[in-house]
Amino acid sequence: MHLNPMATQNYDWTAGNHIFERFAAYNFSTQEFELAxxxxxxxxDETVTLTLRDDLKWDTGDDVTAGDVITQFRLMExxxxxxxxxxxxxxxxxxxxxxxxxxxxxxxxxxxxHTLANGDLRIHGYQPVYNEFLDQDASAIxxxxxxxxxxxxxxxxxxxxxxxxxxxTRNEHFYNADAIDFDTYELLSRQENTALQQGLMGGELDVxxxxxxxxxxxxxxxxxxxEVTLPANWxxxxxxxxDDEDFGNRNVRQAVAHVINRQQVAxxxxxxxxxxxxxxxxxxxxxxxxxLGDDYDRFESYGPDATQSEAAAELLRDAGYSRSDGTWRDGxxxxxxxxxxxxxxxxxxxxxxxxxxxxLNSFGxxxxxxxxxxxxxxxAYTNSDFAVGAFYWLxxxxxxxxxxxxxxxxxxxxxxxxxxxxxxxxxxVPAMDxxxxxxxxxxxxxRSVATMQDDAQVSETITRVAWxxxxxxxxLGIVAKQDQSWLTSDxxxxxxxxxxxxxxxxxxxxxxxxxxxxxxxx
Amino acid sequence: xxxxxxxxVDWRSESTSAPDVTTRERLREVYDERIHTPLLVAWADxxxxxxxxxxxxxxxxxxxxxxxxxREPSTSQAPRYLMLFENMNYPLGTTASxxxxxxxxxxxxxxxxxxxxxxxxxxxxxxxxxGTVAGYKxxxxxxALMSFSDLVMAIPGLPLVIILAVTLNPQNPILLxxxxxxxxxxxxGRSLRSQVLTIRENDYVEASRTMGVNTPQIIMKDIxxxxxxxxxxxxxxxxxxxxxxxxxxxxxxxxPYSTQNWGVTLNLAYSGGALFSWxxxxxxxxxxxxxxxxxxxxxxxxxxxDRVFNPRVRTRMSGTSSSTANDxxxxxxxxxx
Numbered sequence: 094m095h096l097n098p099m100a101t102q103n104y105d106w107t108a109g110n111h112i113f114e115r116f117a118a119y120n121f122s123t124q125e126f127e128l129a130x131x132x133x134x135x136x137x138d139e140t141v142t143l144t145l146r147d148d149l150k151w152d153t154g155d156d157v158t159a160g161d162v163i164t165q166f167r168l169m170e171x172x173x174x175x176x177x178x179x180x181x182x183x184x185x186x187x188x189x190x191x192x193x194x195x196x197x198x199x200x201x202x203x204x205x206x207h208t209l210a211n212g213d214l215r216i217h218g219y220q221p222v223y224n225e226f227l228d229q230d231a232s233a234i235x236x237x238x239x240x241x242x243x244x245x246x247x248x249x250x251x252x253x254x255x256x257x258x259x260x261x262t263r264n265e266h267f268y269n270a271d272a273i274d275f276d277t278y279e280l281l282s283r284q285e286n287t288a289l290q291q292g293l294m295g296g297e298l299d300v301x302x303x304x305x306x307x308x309x310x311x312x313x314x315x316x317x318x319x320e321v322t323l324p325a326n327w328x329x330x331x332x333x334x335x336d337d338e339d340f341g342n343r344n345v346r347q348a349v350a351h352v353i354n355r356q357q358v359a360x361x362x363x364x365x366x367x368x369x370x371x372x373x374x375x376x377x378x379x380x381x382x383x384x385l386g387d388d389y390d391r392f393e394s395y396g397p398d399a400t401q402s403e404a405a406a407e408l409l410r411d412a413g414y415s416r417s418d419g420t421w422r423d424g425x426x427x428x429x430x431x432x433x434x435x436x437x438x439x440x441x442x443x444x445x446x447x448x449x450x451x452x453l454n455s456f457g458x459x460x461x462x463x464x465x466x467x468x469x470x471x472x473a474y475t476n477s478d479f480a481v482g483a484f485y486w487l488x489x490x491x492x493x494x495x496x497x498x499x500x501x502x503x504x505x506x507x508x509x510x511x512x513x514x515x516x517x518x519x520x521x522v523p524a525m526d527x528x529x530x531x532x533x534x535x536x537x538x539x540r541s542v543a544t545m546q547d548d549a550q551v552s553e554t555i556t557r558v559a560w561x562x563x564x565x566x567x568x569l570g571i572v573a574k575q576d577q578s579w580l581t582s583d584x585x586x587x588x589x590x591x592x593x594x595x596x597x598x599x600x601x602x603x604x605x606x607x608x609x610x611x612x613x614x615x
Numbered sequence: 616x617x618x619x620x621x622x623x624v625d626w627r628s629e630s631t632s633a634p635d636v637t638t639r640e641r642l643r644e645v646y647d648e649r650i651h652t653p654l655l656v657a658w659a660d661x662x663x664x665x666x667x668x669x670x671x672x673x674x675x676x677x678x679x680x681x682x683x684x685x686r687e688p689s690t691s692q693a694p695r696y697l698m699l700f701e702n703m704n705y706p707l708g709t710t711a712s713x714x715x716x717x718x719x720x721x722x723x724x725x726x727x728x729x730x731x732x733x734x735x736x737x738x739x740x741x742x743x744x745x746g747t748v749a750g751y752k753x754x755x756x757x758x759a760l761m762s763f764s765d766l767v768m769a770i771p772g773l774p775l776v777i778i779l780a781v782t783l784n785p786q787n788p789i790l791l792x793x794x795x796x797x798x799x800x801x802x803x804g805r806s807l808r809s810q811v812l813t814i815r816e817n818d819y820v821e822a823s824r825t826m827g828v829n830t831p832q833i834i835m836k837d838i839x840x841x842x843x844x845x846x847x848x849x850x851x852x853x854x855x856x857x858x859x860x861x862x863x864x865x866x867x868x869x870x871p872y873s874t875q876n877w878g879v880t881l882n883l884a885y886s887g888g889a890l891f892s893w894x895x896x897x898x899x900x901x902x903x904x905x906x907x908x909x910x911x912x913x914x915x916x917x918x919x920x921d922r923v924f925n926p927r928v929r930t931r932m933s934g935t936s937s938s939t940a941n942d943x944x945x946x947x948x949x950x951x952x
C-alpha cells in the first residue's frame with residue numbers, strides 16, 4: 094500500500110484521507126459544501142478561482158502553494174480526471190495561494206464544486222515529489238508508489254507502516270492542530286468485514302470509516318458503538334460485457350432487468366441499509382424524481398418488486414432464443430448464461446449475488462457464481478474477461494447526486510477502464526413519447542452538460558441520457574445503499590448525534606480534525 | 616496365523632493340482648474368510664454398528680437429494696431467520712436470505728460424500744501402489760519411489776492445495792476430493808512400504824516367489840491383504856481429512872463458491888452475524904452438526920474396522936461358529952483386546 098492517489102492500485106485511501114487535506118467537503122446532512130483546504134472558491138463565466146488557506150502547510154512547515162495544486166492538476170490531466178472535462182488550463186493567480194482554472198466554456202458550478210469536493214480528492218501535489226512526473230507519460234504517475242519520505246498537509250502525518258497498521262502522528266503544522274487532543278492515530282489493517290465487526294464488538298477499534306454490518310450484529314453491539322448512516326449513492330448492480338454475443342444484445346439485458354426482483358435483493362442483502370429505486374434510470378434513487386420531473390413516469394421500471402417473466406420471455410423470444418427443458422437457449426442450443434462474477438469477501442454482495450442468480454436461474458438462465466478475490470474481480474472486468482457480473486452502478490459519494498457523474502460513469506466505467514466495452518457512438522432507442530425511435534450519442538450529450546449553464550438545458554440533456562441508460566442498460570442498477578460509519582463513545586468525546594458535522598464523509602476523518610472527536614479523559 | 620491361512624487359500628486357488636477342492640467350496644471358503652467373518656466381527660462391536668448406521672443415514676440423506684424428495688435450496692424461498700423447528704415446513708430454520716437450511720444441508724450431502732470418497736480412494740490407492748511396489752521390489756525402484764514420495768511430503772500441503780484450487784477452480788466434487796488429497800498419499804505410502812518390508816520376508820511370500828509367481832500376483836494376493844487393516848483405517852482418516860479441509864477452504868473462500876457445501880453455509884452464517892446472535896445461531900449450528908455427525912460416523916467405523924483387522928480378535932472369532940460370534944458380547948471383545 095502506498096500514498097500516491099493517482100496510482101489507484103494499492104493506494105490506501107484511508108491513510109491518504111488523514112494525511113492530505115481536502116479542498117472542500119459535501120455535507121449530506123445540510124446538503125451544502127464546506128470548505129476545508131480552500132479559504133474561498135469563486136466562479137465567473139470562464140474562470141474558477143481557488144484560494145488556498147493562508148495557514149495550510151506541508152508537514153515540513155512549508156506553505157502549500159498554488160504551484161503544488163497546479164502540479165497536481167496538470168498530472169490529473171494526464172490521468173483523464175473529470176476536472177479536465179471542462180478545464181482548458183490552470184495557472185497561478187495573483188498570489189501564490191490562488192489557483193485559476195480556465196474553463197473551456199462557461200461551466201456548471203455544481204459540477205466543479207462536486208468535482209473538487211469529491212470524497213477522496215485531496216491536496217497531495219507536493220512539488221518536490223511530483224514535479225518530475227510533469228514531463229513523463231501518464232503511466233509513470235500511475236505506477237509511482239509513494240512510500241518513502243511522504244509529506245502531507247492534513248491533520249496527521251506519516252510515521253510508519255507495516256503489514257498490520259499505519260501509524261500516523263498529529264501534524265503540528267496543521268492549521269487546526271490545537272483542537273486535536275491526541276498524538277497518535279493507528280489505522281489497523283483488517284481483511285474482512287467480520288474482523289472489523291468483532292473489533293467494534295470487543296472494543297479493540299474506536300472508529301471504522303465504512304463497514305457493512307448486518308442487523309443481527311448491530312443488535313449485539315455494545316451501547317457505546319454508534320452508527321452513522323450516510324447516503325452512499327453507491328450500490329449493487331449488474332454489469333454486462335457488451336462484446337458478448339448474448340449480453341451485448343439489448344433484449345437480453347432488458348430481460349435480465351425484468352427478471353430481477355430488486356426489492357427482494359435489498360431485503361435479503363441489507364434490509365436496513367439497502368433500497369431499490371422504483372425506476373431504473375441510471376440516476377441515484379433519491380434524486381430521480383427531482384431531476385426527471387414529469388418524465389419520471391415514462392421511464393421503464395422493469396418491476397422493482399416482481400419477477401416479470403412474461404415481459405422477459407417475450408424479449409428473449411424476439412431476440413431468437415427459445416426455452417427448452419426449463420432453460421433458454423440460442424439457435425445453436427447453447428444455454429443463456431455462464432459464470433456470474435462476484436467479489437469474494439464482500440459479504441452483503443455475496444448474498445445479493447446469490448439472490449440475483451437464483452432469480453435468473455429459476456427463470457431459465459444458466460448461471461454459475463464465480464466469486465473472485467478483489468484483484469481478480471477488478472481484473473476480470475478490466476480485461477473484459479467476463480459476460481455478466483456484479484458491479485457498482487453508481488460511482489459513489491456526494492457527486493453521484495448530480496446525475497452528470499453517474500450517467501457519464503455508466504457509459505465508460507473508468508474504475509474498470511471501460512472493460513464493459515460500451516462503445517462510444519450513436520445509439521437508437523425508442524422515443525420517450527412513444528413516437529417511434531430516437532437516435533443520440535449519449536457520450537457526447539452527457540459531456541456537454543459540463544459546460545452548460547442553462548438549467549433547463551441541463552435538465553433536458555440529463556433526461557435524454559437517463560432515458561438512453563434506462564432503455565439500453567449499459568449497466569443495470571439494482572439497489573442503492575446507506576453507508577454505515579462507526580464511532581464509539583466510551584472513551585471518546587464525539588460530536589452528538591444531532592450535530593451536522595457527522596454528515597460529512599467520513600466522520601472518523603472529519604471529526605478529529607474539527608476537534609469533535611477527542612479522548613474523554615484529557 | 617491368519618496371513619498363512621489366507622495365503623493357503625490363495626495358493627490353492629493358483630494350483631490346478633487340487634482336485635479335492637471344488638470351485639463351490641473354494642468360493643464358500645473365500646466368502647467365510649473375507650466377508651462373513653469380518654462382518655460378524657465388525658457387527659459385534661457397537662462402534663461399527665453405530666458408524667454404519669450414521670453413514671447409512673447420510674447415504675439416505677444423499678438419496679433424498681438425488682431423488683429430489685426435498686426442495687432445492689434457493690434464496691427467498693421461505694421467511695427469513697426462521698428458528699429451529701419454528702415452522703415444520705423448514706425444520707432446521709432459514710437463513711438471512713430466506714433459504715431453507717434443511718435443503719442446504721441435504722443437497723450438499725451427495726457432493727460431500729462423493730468428494731470424501733474420491734479423496735480417500737485416491738490417497739489410499741496411490742499410497743498402496745507406491746508403498747507395496749517400493750517395499751517389495753526394493754533397490755532402485757524403491758529408492759526412486761521413496762525419493763518421489765519424500766519430495767511430495769516436503770511440499771507444504773495446504774498452500775499447494777490452495778494454489779491448485781485457485782488455479783484449477785475445481786467444481787466437480789470428485790476432482791475436488793482428489794485435489795484436496797493430492798499429496799496425502801505420500802506419508803501413508805512410506806508407512807506401507809515399511810510394513811511391506813517385513814511381510815516380504817515371510818515364508819509364504821518366499822514360497823510364491825520360488826514357485827515363479829509374478830510380482831503383481833504376489834503383491835495382490837500375498838502382500839496387500841496383510842496391509843488391509845492399516846489401509847482401511849487410513850482410508851477413513853483420509854476421508855475425514857477431505858471433509859475438514861474442504862470445509863476450511865470453503866470457509867476461507869479459496870474454493871469456488873458455486874458448489875453447494877456445508878463450508879459455504881458456515882461462511883455465510885459467520886458473515887451474516889450467526890456467531891454473535893441467538894436469532895441466527897441455528898444457521899451456524901446446522902452445518903456444524905452435519906459435519907460433526909459425518910466425522911463421528913467415520914471415526915466409529917474406523918475404530919470398528921480396526922477390530923476386524925486386529926489379528927488376535929480375528930483369529931478367535933474366525934475359529935468359532937457364527938452362533939458363538941453372535942453370542943459374543945462387547946465385553947468379551949474388549950477383554951480380548
